[in-house]
Amino acid sequence: MDVVVTVPAIWSNNAKQETENAASLAGFGGEKKIKLISEPEAAALYTVKYLSPSVLQTGRRFLVCDAGGGTVDLITYEVAKVQPLQMREVTEGTGGKCGSSMLNMRFRRYLKQAHGDKYWTDERLVIALNDFESFKKDFSPRGEPLTLKVDPSLGLRRNRFTIPQDDMRIKIWDPIMKDIICLINEQISMADDEVAAVVLVGGFGQNRYLKARVREAIIPGVRVLQPENGVTAVVKGAVIYGLGNYQPAMAPVGIASRVARRSYGTCLLARYDPSKHDRNEA
Ligand SMILES: Nc1ncnc2c1ncn2[C@@H]1O[C@H](COP(=O)(O)OP(=O)(O)OP(=O)(O)O)[C@@H](O)[C@H]1O
Ligand SMILES: [Mg+2]
Structure with missing residues (x-):
């Protein structure tokens, strides 16, 4: 085999x-x-x-x-x-x-900027990234925004954090699309x-x-x-x-x-440089 x-x-x-x-x-x-x-x-x-x-x-x-x-x-x-x-x-x-995991990285950064490092513990991030994983597969700027369930401590309406589609596009997707x-x-x-x-x-x-x-x-x-x-x-x-x-x-x-990635050559003739070359070989 x-x-x-x-x-x-x-x-x-x-x-x-x-x-x-x-x-x-x-x-x-x-x-x-x-x-x-x-x-x-x-x-x-x-x-x-x-x-x-x-x-x-x-x-x-x-x-x-x-x-x-x-x-x-x-x-x-x-x-x-x-x-x-x-x-x-x-x-x-x-x-x-600039693969798909860079979207996840930007998404994570966005969440932390919105509610701070303290709120976004590893456990909470895992759940949010799971939601993002399904969301990103069908993402369209004209589609439904991503809504995450959050803790009452954030004081958000119905304990939901909705990421505006403009933020999703401009801060998370577009820089990767550009690359x-x-x-x-x-x-x-x-x-x-x-x-x-x-x-x-x-x-x-x-x-x-x-x-x-x-x-x-x-x-x-x-x-x-x-x-x-x-x-x-x-x-x-x-x-x-x-x-x-x-x-x-x-x-x-x-x-x-295939296109050669490398080529090798040998220098046969070099201009005489007294600081580098042996006088007797000139
Ligand atoms: N429809 C989609 N939209 C955006 N990302 C997607 C979609 N479907 C899968 N992905 C992402 O694609 C990645 C898996 O793709 P693939 O198997 O080609 O990667 P890989 O070969 O493991 O990565 P690499 O080539 O960088 O080593 C995962 O990060 C997944 O989240
Ligand atoms: Mg691959």
Whole structure:
């Protein structure tokens, strides 16, 4: 059995090596082979089957945005060949720490600013964050506001604390939306503004408000897609990759080329500098 471990696109070589070591220590090494794959690449391998024939044409580019709990990872591919389907990387993966848990962090901060650290004990926060977890999945600025049940000691009407939708949008959601849109626009310009579709995957990638905000913020004509089962795109893509290593026919898509993350060179000629170089070698 082979083991495929997924890693965020922005991880350093050191972090990847550490992950491989950890997988090995956890018992996934030895007889079994460990393979690493970047998360947006895995997501792209799975997602490609959800792209319409108009996007799946040679030369067409699409951006995969994997928005999860901690990070948002992005990468852009071009269709290199249609039969059999081959993609090539157009950009290096980019990303940032603006995943869904950053909404929770802002929400927590908002509560503490409203009623102080003393009131928001860990136990109360756990309950409030639980309510927020369900609320955020269907958040819409035009929807019902979030109302939390609070202690009578706060003296609020009917012991309820309602967070105004404007606060929810401006203080909690919009700063995160801005960061994600910025990352998407950066990828689009790295791909010379020639992206046909942005594919949102990952748990946060399923969010309707995120889709609406991305759609209005990017260049017109670029489609914004949320494929079915986008939450599990990374793990399913990892399986496709693992199978493809055994039997190319089992993987419906292959990666024709990747963008080199590093290059190495040796200096052959240097201008003579008496303070640095040996006189006899000049
Ligand atoms: N509809 C939604 N709207 C906003 N957030 C959501 C939604 N559905 C799930 N989430 C959040 O998505 C996260 C889980 O998504 P996912 O499984 O992609 O993350 P992950 O892969 O564990 O994180 P990372 O990729 O950062 O390591 C959780 O933080 C969850 O609260
Ligand atoms: Mg993830």
